[in-house]
Each structure stands twice: as structure tokens, then as C-alpha cells.
Amino acid sequence: MSNAYGLPKKYSQHLHYLLIYHLCFSVFFTWYILQFGGDSQGYWRFTMQQVLIRGDVFWWRYFGTSTTFVLWMTYIPSQIIGLSYLTGNLIFGALGFIGIRYVFIMTAVNFPQNHAIMNIRLFPLVFYFPNLHFWTAGVGKDSIAFWGIAWFLFALQSYNTKWWQGLVALFFVYMTRPHMGQALIASASVAILFSTEIRREYKYILGVVTFGVSIYLSDSTLEFLKLEEFSIVEMETLANKTAGLLASGKSGIDVSSNSFPLRIFTYMFRPLFIDAHNTMAFLSSCENAVYLYLSFYIYRNWSPEALRDMPVFLKAGMVVFIPTLLAFANSLGNLGAIMRMKNMTMIYFLLFCFWLISYQKERRLRKTLLRCKTLKSMHIKLSPLPKGNEVHQY
Secondary structure (H helix, E strand, O other): OOOOOOOOHHHHHHHHHHHHHHHHHHHHHHHHHHHHOOHHHHHHHOOOOOOOOOOOOOHHHHOOOOHHHHHHHHHHHHHHOOOOHHHHHHHHHHHHHHHHHHHHHHHHHHOOEOOEEOOEEHHHHHHHOHHHHHOOOOOOHHHHHHHHHHHHHHHHHOHHHHHHHHHHHHHHHHHHOHHHHHHHHHHHHHHHHOOOOOOHHHHHHHHHHHHHHHHHHHHHHHHHHOOOOOOHHHHHHHHHHHHHHHOOOOOEOOOOOOOHHHHHHHHHHOOOHHHOOOHHHHHHHHHHHHHHHHHOHHHHHOOHHHHHOOOHHHHHHHHHHHHHHHHHHHHOOEHHHHHHHHOOOHHHHHHHHHHHHHHHHHHHHHHHHHHHHHHHHOOOOOOOOOHHHOOOEO
16 A cells, blocks of 8 residues: 555555554553453453343344444354454454554645654654554454544545445444444535535535435434434433443543533543553553644644645544544543543544644745745845755655
8 A cells, every 4th residue: 555655665664663563552452451351351252241132142133233243243253263362352453553554644645744843753653652552452342433434534535436445434433333423424524515625526426425324324323322313402411421420430530510621621631641540541641742732733823725725534534523522522531431432533633733734834835935936036046944944745
């Protein structure tokens, strides 16, 4: 894929490093779950108490949404072939890495400039963040959802040849987490509508298709969420109920009494260093510090042109990120749950900040080059730029 998309050799090497790095996290994930417990073992060893299958056990009896779908996916490798739990984590970790690879390639191809923090390039550094790899390195919904969302956005970016891949990816996301599948197809509709890259005739066709699929899936999504309708009152009731259930344990936070801005801050930027209670929480705190730092660049670099020229995949990713942010910020009161759930979409917020910086650097570069060309045509001698101001492109 690196050769197909014309990536430099150094980025191909980074993909190899990321694969090894990610599979090491699969081994660490196995050790962590065996030591501290988690639903992941239940998915592989079929000890999930939430799912009770009566009568003869048959593979297709597990087919359904959410937990049952993960059991359906693991039935053959774990129950029939008898693969070990470590092998299962390596298989699901491979899916997570494929999702990371999709986002990596789209970033390398579509972003015009890089950016450095303390002389460290933001790309490809952001793809080495531990939290991105940990939750996508093992058996569970998180690996499937992240892989499916990234695959869907990758197909949307190349809609004219990969539209069918988008449908397959949507199937996996919706079956794993129906509410995320609903958000994904709705985001595609909005991104297509406001995209300048998609031809007008394709806009109408894709817009109608995505809107129709969204309406078709809405009934089953409401049934999964146990709601009567998509309304603010119903969603707030569900959020308050979920917040009460999750605000427990060592990393519990009672968000029900917090103001709405504080809930948003908790979801996006916590745990901070004062909240870190274990190694993963500390590493997540380091990542959140970067998120918080880059968020201050939004106001400085925002412009209508930057939003207009944003790649389709990032537009759709941000449209997915915003409603999930509003929903989960109101419902999640446990730092562990927050780190897991925001892992599906937080990378797109980070890339959004990165895009604004990259876009404005490119515009400034073009203005400088245009000015230099104008002065050169006027036979005005220019002194060379100092080495510290060299522009580093992909």
C-alpha cells in the first residue's frame, strides 16, 4: 500500500515499526487482562454472563449486535479450532493495526505540511501514542470498531473505486456498536454534502444512499439503545442512567453534578497526571497533555478555507467525533471507560488540529513563494532564508 500511494521509504519503514510495536501491545494486552481481568477473556472463552444461549450451541445462534456479534466472530477460532487467548489477541490486534495503517496513509497523502513540537515532528509521532494501540490490540469491540471506522473513512476518501468496501466496513461497525454505525453513516451524509472533492452527480447519489441507510438503521438503533425516539429528553435520561452506573470503582468520576463544559473537558483531556492510578493511565495523561496543547491551535489556525479544503475522511471523522463527544461526555463517569470509548474517534480530533496547522503553514509558504517570485521578476536580489526556517514537507 505504501508503494501504491507513493509514500516515501521512511514512512514505509514506520509502518513496519508500527506493526511490530502494535503486536507487542497485543502481548502486553494479554498479560494485562490475565492479571487484572476484563471482558476480553469472556469473548474468547465464552464466559460472558450477559449472553445466555439455551439449548444446543450453534455458531449462528450467536449472530446479533453488540456482545453477541463479537462472540459470533470468535466462535470458530476459539471454540472449533481451539486457538489460544494470546493468538486471539494477535488476530484482533492485526485488525486494529490495519485501521491504524488506513489512517496513517490518508494522513501522509493528504496533509501538505508537517509540524514539530519541541523539534519533534508530529507526524508520524501521533501514531505511536500507547493509548491508540492498547485498546485496539486485543479481543473485543474496540478493535473491531476502530478498524471498521478507519476502513469506512478510507473507502469514503476513495469513494469512486472503494464504495463497496465502505458498505462492508459499515456492517462491522454497526453490528459491533449500532449507535456508532448510525453516527458513521450520518457523518458520511454530512461530509459528502459539504465536500468540494466529490463531483456533483456523485454527491446526489451518495447523499441519497447514505440518508436512506441512516433512516433504515434508525429503528434497530433505537431498539438497541432502548429508546422510543431520538430526542434530547430521551438521550439525557439514558445519559444520566449510564453515568450513575459507570461512576464507580477506582477510576470513577461522578459527572452528573458537573457543568456541561466540565463534562466535555473530562471526556477529552482526562485522565490528567493527577488522575493517573496505573501505568496506562499515566501514558494516557501524556497523550491528553498533547491533545490539550494542540487544541489551543484551533482558534489561531481556523479558517473557512481550511474547513472547505479538509480531506473527506477527516470531515466525516470530525462529524462522527462531535456527536459521540456530546453523548459520551454526558454518560461516561469512569476514566477507564472514557479511555476506551474515545479511542475510536479521538485520533480524528488530533488530526483535525494537525490539519489546521498544516494548512495554514502551506498557505504561508505559498504566499512567501509568490512574493519571492514577484520580487525576482522585478530583479530584486534576495538573501537566502536561514536554515532554521526551512519548510519540511512530506
